[in-house]
Amino acid sequence: MAVPLRALLCPTQAPAHLLLRAPARLCLAGTQFQYLVVEKKGEKQNVGVIQLNHPKALNALCDGLMNEMNQALNDFEDDPHIGAIVITGSEKAFAAGADIKGDADQNFPGMLRGQFPCTLEQSLSGQEASHSSCEWIFSGQWL
Numbered sequence: 001m002a003v004p005l006r007a008l009l010c011p012t013q014a015p016a017h018l019l020l021r022a023p024a025r026l027c028l029a030g031t032q033f034q035y036l037v038v039e040k041k042g043e044k045q046n047v048g049v050i051q052l053n054h055p056k057a058l059n060a061l062c063d064g065l066m067n068e069m070n071q072a073l074n075d076f077e078d079d080p081h082i083g084a085i086v087i088t089g090s091e092k093a094f095a096a097g098a099d100i101k102g103d104a105d106q107n108f109p110g111m112l113r114g115q116f117p118c119t120l121e122q123s124l125s126g127q128e129a130s131h132s133s134c135e136w137i138f139s140g141q142w143l
């Protein structure tokens with residue numbers, strides 16, 4: 001017996017109109033995101049939105065967040081349906097910069113000398129070098 005596709009994707013008893021209107025919250029490539037909310041938005045579902053989601057620490061860029069960001073960016077870049085990627089923050093802050101609590105042995109001069117674990121920067125510069133068809137949009141500002 002054929003199984004409806006929606007039953008495979010959303011095996012819940014929620015009413016159909018809720019299933020259709022619910023945002024497409026993603027676990028890209030099976031990844032569970034702890035520090036990000038990752039969604040496809042837009043009429044054509046072709047805008048990848050990555051929201052930093054560690055508001056208790058003002059979205060400080062800890063290793064976990066940066067690794068997840070790298071994963072989400074790569075997954076969107078590999079998705080031929082995505083034409084733009086938006087990176088946004090929380091209500092209070094976009095991001096408070098490097099995680100100065102998690103990396104207790106880090107200090108500002110050290111970070112500036114290049115010890116900052118900036119996988120995002122690596123990812124962005126890598127994408128620039130590739131033939132990416134995505135536009136990048138950052139929403140918000142650093143504190």
Ligand SMILES: C/C=C/C(=O)SCCNC(=O)CCNC(=O)[C@H](O)C(C)(C)COP(=O)(O)OP(=O)(O)OC[C@H]1O[C@@H](n2cnc3c(N)ncnc32)[C@H](O)[C@@H]1OP(=O)(O)O
Pocket residue numbers: 056057058060061096097098099100101102108111112116143
């Ligand atoms: C190469 C790159 C280098 C860099 O990025 S250097 C920059 C590093 N960032 C900073 O130095 C900013 C440090 N944070 C602050 O100065 C202040 O925050 C703000 C002015 C941004 C905001 O102040 P307020 O509105 O009073 O918030 P709050 O109570 O200080 O912070 C709320 C919670 O967020 C945690 N937090 C804030 N910034 C960071 C951070 N950068 N790394 C880790 N945690 C951070 C705090 O500790 C606290 O949490 P809790 O309530 O549990 O104590």
